[in-house]
Amino acid sequence: MSWRQSLRLFSFATLVLALTLPSVTVAAQGVKALAVTASDSDPRQYRALVFDNGFEALLIQEPGAQTHWVMTVAAGVNQDPATLPDLHRLAAMAKLAAVGADWRLRSEDRYSLFRADDLGELTRAAALLSATNIEQSLIARTQQQLADLQRTGHQVSDDERRIDVLRTLVASGHPLAQRTGQSASLVQLPLLEPELAQFWQRYYRPDNARLVVRSQESLDELQRRVSDAFVGLAPGPALERAPVAEMFADDTLPLQVDIRVQSGPQLGLYFPMSNPEALYRQKPLAVVTELLTDRGPGSLLSLLRSLGWAHTIQAGRVLSSDSDSLFALEIELTELGVAAREQVVALVFYVIEQIPYKGLKPWRFDELSRLAELDFLYTDARSARDLPELARRLHRVAISDILSAPYRFTAFDEKLVRRYLEFLRSDNVIIALSDSQVSSDTFTGYTRTAYRTQSAASKHPDIKLAVRRKLAFAEPNNFVPKRLVVKEAQLLPGPGGAADGALKVVDKPGLEAWFHSGQNLSMPTASVYLRLQLNTVESSADAAARHLLWAQVYRQQLDEILYNAEQAGAEYRLWAHPLGLDIEVAGFNSQLGLMLSRIGQAFSTPGVAPSGVKRARELLIEQLGRPTSEFLSRAYTDPLLQWHYRPSWSNVELIDALGRIQDEELRRAPPVGQLLMLCAGNLYRQEAQRLVALSEHYFLAEARPTGEQAQLVTAGRAPLAVAYRDGELSVYFQAAGSDARESVFTRALAGLLNGELLTVPAGEGETAPPPLAVRAEPFPVAGRPGLLLQSSQNASPDELLAAVLERLAEPDTGQRLDELKAVWRRQPREPELPPWQGRELWRELPREQTGDYRTALAALNSASIERYARSLFQAVPYPLVAPEDSQQRSAYQKARTLESLGPVVP
Structure with a gap:
């Protein structure tokens, strides 16, 4: 889900289509089952589990889904001690090693994510949250593994560079500050062990972890498996919350920062504020975000585009701790925009100043609330569930709201919105220009990004009246459906x-x-x-x-x-x-x-x-x-x-x-x-x-x-074949007909051959050539099925086709075809989700395909596929001139005739 969707304000006051069930207390002591607010259009079933020890789990029963689960522990970069970077990664890796688990582990700012595909592993997941003594030898081995991972090359993105600079500017002692000192992977064991023990005791406990499980198993079975694993865990000891330092020291802001990146220029305005996550029902920043990122006529972006200063604009939180966050407004600039950066900043603050007077209208909330109902009912319900995102969200919202939280809204609280709007001030901002032309002798410690800082002005130039008149907040949206009707079948x-x-x-x-x-x-x-x-x-x-x-x-x-x-x-x-x-x-x-x-x-x-x-x-x-x-x-x-x-x-x-x-x-x-x-x-x-x-x-x-x-041309009665080299050999065969059989058989050939390592048969007395790695895909053109084969540069078309026929003659071809057919029977030919209904049909029109798909599928076996391939390969591949050779291509264009290409297809 995008940051825009997650920041929308959505009302559930009129959402009568949501499924709400009463809570159910289950037989197992120490755990209670709750209903989850879900759309009637959602084909899945949900159940929330809340344990007495503070642990929470979301169960998803999805027909046909493979089993997968994600557990999050709220222990990430933000929780590392100020002078001991990477302690959270070492702690997670050592825990995994201690329970003997080989799962996917991901480290983030606020969470460590553990992922696996076996319900039997849940017992080990629970063991991560219990107090265990880990041997020194195991910790030392984990340190070495972490050090090896850190030496692995990593391509740093420009977004990572910007975040690294922002963390470097945050005051020391704040959870979002960049950590300094020696990595935990290099600290001597006697000094490290007490820090690790304290870290595990503080963070690896049931009330600091959340679980999401998806499977085709029944909810009752999933509840039994999860309860058996986690209900017996002892709750962690009571802990005092340490006071959180201010994000920036006094007199630091406003601040101007220039950051060296590799991509085009971007202007970012970053405002520190209290974290609004707990206010997910009120969403105080949603209307503000909509007004600032509007692309319609009269919007800030429309004006910047007309001036030739900017391409895009987006907003959202880029860094968050449990208590506060950085709200970002990021503008992709043109070269002219870089020169006019001061005017761009002045326009941004002019628009922000106008929001309290002209933008905070109740109807905007009502409009977004209506969109909430539609998104939740028709879009979210049919989206693939992002289990890591759901697991993160469980730490921040009531578990019964886990699905509806990004859309849920109670009522328009103008005072609350104005309170958050107060954070968007010109004296409470970091103005960052990211560009490839920045030069500086100052570098961050983590990504070695060059940057420079200077104090920024808290006052900005006045906007001319002629320019102000071009800016206007959007009027009510005529595209929002007032009522929707499903046509009767x-x-x-x-x-x-x-x-x-x-x-x-x-x-x-x-x-x-x-x-x-x-x-x-x-x-x-x-x-x-x-x-x-x-x-x-x-x-x-x-x-x-x-x-x-x-x-x-x-x-x-x-x-x-x-x-x-x-x-x-x-x-x-x-x-x-x-x-x-x-x-x-x-x-x-x-x-x-x-x-x-x-x-x-x-x-x-x-x-x-x-x-x-x-x-x-x-x-x-x-x-x-x-x-x-x-x-x-x-x-x-x-x-x-x-x-x-x-x-x-x-x-x-x-x-x-x-x-x-x-x-x-x-x-x-x-x-x-x-x-x-x-x-x-x-x-x-x-x-x-x-x-x-x-x-x-x-x-x-x-x-x-x-x-x-x-005109679009295709072959006549005889199959058409083309061979060309564009860094590698490509050979294309177009089917002689356009019926369902041709479509099924070319698709089957692609499924059998794609990714195969094929043996080229050698002639008598010849040394066998090296095997060919082949990619294959169905490639219809103008409604005519086709097959595209691609292989290494040193192969010839004859060698490639000989290798293909040799592979199709092997005894396992029939079994592999049966496996492909079984998969195709369970799935539509090209599954598509609303609203793009009919796209595959559009590709077929106006050509009328003949033959029946099921009949063609039934005729597919090892003998018929080999015969089809031999008939398809009868055409001699026509050599295609490389498109880079414009002179030869021009001559080829003139020499090409209708007869050589076949009939025109509309």
């Missing part, structure tokens, strides 16, 4: 009219649209998929680059326009590809019309601010140079996919063309030649047709523009 149309249950609802020149009611009728969610096939975007490298740059500018504009929709639980994605642009929209069924309207209104008038175009150009150049992107289709980075588009241009040509595009060329959207659309999910057919009509209005002009569209 009997009123939804059934399958028919097309493959896979998709019903074609519009078929006319320039527009084809399908509707599918989805498989999940218990949630009011739906998705809309649009493909805008654009004319002439690939007619030249300049036209292709102009399309990509326009689409990136359009995407950046939507980031602001649809911010409110994202806050209300909706999602959208844009993918640029040689055919045009794919837009995917998902959310509650009542939101889709408004989202499509906003997207359509921005379509023909993308923002063309010079700073935005500059940022878009930089992002595109960066993404064209790496193997994956969240915006560009793999057709721009994968040599194999590039070969299937006609025409297509190398990344070198596209990057070169991007530099020639003028801002004025981006004022109009490329003309749409054809619109393809799928509406899927909990919708009525009439609603889907209205969404189609709305999209037609915004994206299709009355007179269809002329111009040739780019």
